[in-house]
């Protein structure tokens with residue numbers, strides 16, 4: 227089954243063609259990072275206009291690279307939410323136009339579910355196949371969730387952030403330290419030359435729950451900077467990264483053990499962080515699966531992979547498919 231995936235929920239315009247939810251024929255991404263960098267964050271109106279400019283060229287590239295014609299496709303999977311309304315609309319309307327013109331079925335994908343399904347890409351060939359039940363640690367710009375997945379499309383939310391998401395915390399900390407945007411890669415890069423233990427930052431354990439909180443560590447960093455107590459930026463970046471990773475790793479392992487799962491799936495943009503990947507793999511006795519870094523950040527291959535399993539389960543949408551900016555995983 228050959229699925230075209232389309233993703234425009236935030237600031238990446240992406241299209242991909244994937245066979246049977248696993249084999250990537252093409253995976254094209256047009257990033258708007260440089261455009262938003264000058265504002266220090268994503269400007270929603272600018273993002274949607276950029277998507278309009280980029281979507282057709284990206285689609286053409288993805289189809290050409292896959293050597294696919296419209297007639298070769300079996301369906302279209304498109305991110306319907308969560309995300310920025312104006313950005314999501316570009317992808318959803320483009321997908322509906324192709325579906326109508328080519329008589330193809332369409333399925334609306336939850337972006338977070340898409341991140342999870344990045345773990346099925348190349349599974350069985352280049353990497354291990356996920357085995358249920360699994361615990362997913364979803365860490366992105368908008369989410370930090372711990373989710374029990376008992377089968378395809380079967381989710382139980384065990385914990386979530388009560389304030390900032392992990393990626394959001396990285397972005398804010400980078401701004402505080404003057405490291406620019408996007409913050410996650412900037413902090414990781416700076417931290418490589420820093421000593422994490424030269425700065426004391428708090429960890430919010432929220433004992434007795436599987437929830438997270440990252441606003442405290444961010445505020446603590448801000449106070450230290452304001453008081454002139456941060457003399458070395460790279461040490462501060464390393465200390466901040468360690469504080470966030472420490473909590474994510476400890477809580478994910480605890481939840482995975484409690485629910486006796488077979489594997490932990492680490493997903494979302496923050497999952498491209500090397501220290502997080504290493505710490506989780508080293509400290510967990512339960513096997514950890516994590517996609518290649520380029521498949522952790524926003525892409526359309528993961529949406530196509532998720533779409534394949536949705537089609538298999540008969541989850542086909544009509545041409546009345548609409549965007550849901552605050553769509554929840556359920």
Ligand code: KG4
Nearest residue numbers: 366367368393394410411495496499523524
């Ligand atoms: O999943 P994603 O690409 O977009 C959303 O769905 O939000 O995640 C983007 C987030 C941003 O906050 C970015 O700073 C963070 O992921 N991120 C990282 C790294 N690469 C991206 N955070 C930490 N370390 C990284 N290497």
Ligand code: ZN
Nearest residue numbers: 366495523524
């Ligand atoms: Zn994402």
